[in-house]
Amino acid sequence: MTQSKNNTAFVIKPVTSGAGPGEFRQSMQPHPLVHQELPHDPSFGIYNRRLRSLEYGKVNTEELYWRLRRQVGLAHTGELAMEIRGPDSEAMLNQVFTRDVTRVRVGRCSYQIACFDDGGMLMDGVLLRLAPERFWYAQGDGEFPIWLRAQSRGYDVEVVDADVWISQVQGPRSMDVLAQVADQGIPERFGYFDLAQIRIAGQPLVISRTGFTNELGWEFYLGPDADAEVVGERILKAGELHGLHTIPAAATNARRIEAGLLFSGTDFDHRVTPFAAGLGALVDLDKADFIGRTALARADKSRRTWGLQCTGGVARHGDTLFLNGEQAGRVCSSAWSPFLQCGVAIVRLHDARLAPGTALQVECIDGQTRDGQVCELPMYDRAGEIPRGKCTEIPEIPGGIG
Template identity: 35%
Template sequence: MTLNESNFALTDDVDSVIPDPRILLYPRLRKSPFFWASRQHGVAMYSVYNHMYHPRHYGDPVAEYWALLQGVTLWDVGVERQIEITGPDAFAFTNMLVPRDLHKCEVGQCKYVFMTGEDGGILNDPVLLRLGENHFWLSLADSDILLWTRGLAHNSGMDVTIEEADVGPVQVQGPLSGQVMAAVFGPEVLDIGYYRLKEYVIGGMEVIVSRTGYTAELGFEIYVKHASRDGVRLWEAVWAAGEPLGMQVIGPCHMRRIEAGILSHGCDITYQTNPFEVGMGYEWMVDLKQESDFIGKAALTRIKRQGVTRRLVGVHIGGSPLGTFNDGSMIEAFPVWRSRHRVGEVTSACFSPRLERNIGYAMVPVELSEIGTELEVETTAGVVPAVVVPKPFVDPAKNTPKQPFSVGNGHLPKAN
């Protein structure tokens, strides 16, 4: 049974299917600290992320893509909950949670990390912020890590305190982001290094600014403390600085993150995938040589020794243009076929406006992961040809987000 046949079999009357059913707004689901502020900009679609409403786009995801590449954008990412770990044993406990060696993470530095289970599966992929010797935030993707870390701490014998901090992040992304940030925080904010952070107090609001983002573009994240009190006020301050520069409020730009090789937890990485399968088993990301133990170390050591049987690859996908991924056009993973056998699935896919072609990630057997391997992908429009290609699709060395900031930054990076 094909993808289209299986979908059709769910109903006898295809005319009864509502293609874009509404999402219910009501008290049970939590609201971002910026919910009411971002709503004023015309949210067109929400999803649920970490049990909270999350704006996905504001009506035209393609226009949002170009605003990100050419100007400056503001995102409500308050759904990225901050798990705060403190106490005398906070370093040892946090180091146990992740395969990266946090002895190599300085105070004032951020790290992209995996959190792995005993079997090596990826439970979450947060950005870790080290605020002090024994003070960490985990800026979470979409899974229940607060419950996981509290459960681990309960019987660990370690002296740690684990809370969900009253902190909300917003992202300011795009080539003109430096001008907005300089207007809010002063020109010295442009000196913050890539994946570094700095604390500020502005207008009585305590914030942490980091040189991070979900775009592989120039940009920052601003984490406001006491977000339930100051979140809207911070939003308004950033918007006031950005509006004269044509700032646009957008949702997460999945077209750009797919171009950049940025993975999405729940799609490309899950509890059932490990770092080696998704091509991120780098020695610095999964440090099996470190003296410290971490959850999943034995399993990942075994997986590296034995090798994996499947791998996440980049694919060019034929056929008519796909959607933007955050527009409801990809309800399920797309089946991947080879010689009339289903061999894998496309986990994320979109039409890239810059590359003018369909691109995506596919989990396939190792023997089908070589560059140039021809496959078939079953999209909602039917079965179309596909081919394995290198990823990331654009700027593979991540030169764009790492470049030095200047107030006048405003170029459009070239595609590779």
């Protein structure tokens, strides 16, 4: 590939309606609250055949990163939720996922992984149990719905699009925003990975204490029975007092890498087992049979996915890690961390004996080769106290006013 092609990125930009045949835009569905982002000159990508803002032309990405870390951000995602309902819904999902679904109580969420028969990872996401026989699965990017429907054969279930749009309110002031916008205030029981059904400005919503940033936060699910514009306006207005700003993926990407939150199709794919991805603790080999169990029981249990920190530059995606001149691994995701003041990455190493503390040579996006070091994930807050609300310390901006 020529250097000019290497430097070319393809994004989607909003234009006046009526431009081109609509049938070619059916896989570019906008979030119902996309109008909140349009004043910031957003560029979009496609995520689950939906539009997700990547970055803003009129707002600095680092400024929005700090808005997320120190105040509160509102992200309109492209996450897709499928609904699984019926008498056999629990049994079917227990066959699909690697963790025991019977332990997920009504009103709770659970991070769940699906694998192929050979143990390779297919999808990750959050399972919400709305009722004894009704679940939602909010998935990462990928063609999971068709596969999930195929697994329903022989079960008394329906697998359908939940017909919801998911937004995230994340950051240390996120619960202050919820307290103001919820008609009845914060639900009495709303701990980490809980879900609740509430009303905002009279509109019915499901909310969950989850997110993709490892900050304190919550997500809301806009269905067809809620007026999205009314809900969105109420949240924006209440958030003004707390510094709320909409945020694109570029502003959350560094934070999720710091936290070790994996991105489907990038940080893992069908060639990677949960063990290699560092998610072995989420494989319950003691439960009844599930898809991939036999292969996973025999699989290498070594971890190969770690973090990487690189002083002075951002690692280039691809096979760009070297040890003593030999190719040592792959950079899956990377970004600049305004908090750690270095490049951060999620990497997959060829040799399972390479562990945190290993020094590597890293090819960076500016063409320079720099020294990097393998590190643990998450890179800080290893006890997960920030998203649980147990750590309330506001991080200071390096070199700035805290």
